[in-house]
Amino acid sequence: xxxxxxxxxxxxxxxxxxxxxxxxxxxxxxxxxxxxxxxxxxxxxxxxxxxxxxxxxxxxxxxxxxxxxxxxxxxxxxxxxxxxxxxxxxxxxxxxxxxxxxxxxxxxxxxxxxxxxxxxxxxxxxxxxxxxxxxxxxxxxxxxxxxxxxxxxxxxxxxxxxxxxxxxxxxxxxxx
Ligand SMILES: CC(C)(COP(=O)(O)OP(=O)(O)OC[C@H]1O[C@@H](n2cnc3c(N)ncnc32)[C@H](O)[C@@H]1OP(=O)(O)O)[C@@H](O)C(=O)NCCC(=O)NCCS
Numbered sequence: 001x002x003x004x005x006x007x008x009x010x011x012x013x014x015x016x017x018x019x020x021x022x023x024x025x026x027x028x029x030x031x032x033x034x035x036x037x038x039x040x041x042x043x044x045x046x047x048x049x050x051x052x053x054x055x056x057x058x059x060x061x062x063x064x065x066x067x068x069x070x071x072x073x074x075x076x077x078x079x080x081x082x083x084x085x086x087x088x089x090x091x092x093x094x095x096x097x098x099x100x101x102x103x104x105x106x107x108x109x110x111x112x113x114x115x116x117x118x119x120x121x122x123x124x125x126x127x128x129x130x131x132x133x134x135x136x137x138x139x140x141x142x143x144x145x146x147x148x149x150x151x152x153x154x155x156x157x158x159x160x161x162x163x164x165x166x167x168x169x170x171x172x173x174x175x176x
Pocket of ligand 1: 034035036038039097098099100103104105106107108109110111131132133134137138139140142143
């Protein structure tokens with residue numbers, strides 16, 4: 001098998017292409033209510049191996065590639081992506097990420113978000129990276145703040161998740 005293609009790294013955290021050997025772990029870590037509750041309903045629930053395979057097929061077709069695996073100490077632990085927008089928003093990208101629960105609170109997402117943000121501003125024709133975080137997701141808000149993302153707005157009662165209504169906190173970082 002050829003080497004896993006590494007995009008960027010910082011110590012024990014690497015962003016690299018997703019490989020077939022990650023898919024069992026992807027389906028295991030993604031099939032967790034504590035993960036999916038923080039994500040849009042398009043994220044499959046339950047999350048099966050077939051969902052992981054379909055996800056890989058989708059990202060294998062991407063050019064340029066902007067969806068990556070997060071590796072920690074040599075082990076697959078989660079995913080991170082930039083989705084470049086179109087039309088008048090074409091200089092913006094939305095960031096998305098998750099880390100498997102066994103690896104939470106080790107600083108992994110903070111390193112991964114910093115890495116993909118710097119990479120995105122260097123490698124893609126974008127000047128803004130943004131995302132929306134559900135109001136109860138304090139961990140992700142903290143990650144974005146640690147990475148220099150600015151809280152720009154609260155979209156009041158904009159999210160309906162599990163039949164409950166929540167605010168969404170919008171964060172963005174502008175290319176320096
Ligand atoms: C959000 C997520 C990516 C964070 O990953 P992680 O690797 O644990 O993040 P880090 O360890 O880099 O940082 C977490 C920070 O949040 C803090 N935190 C964790 N739980 C918290 C809580 N309930 N309240 C306040 N802060 C909290 C941690 O203490 C840490 O901050 P610190 O370094 O100042 O102590 C991970 O929990 C996850 O995948 N969640 C599900 C999917 C998701 O939310 N994706 C993002 C959608 S916007």
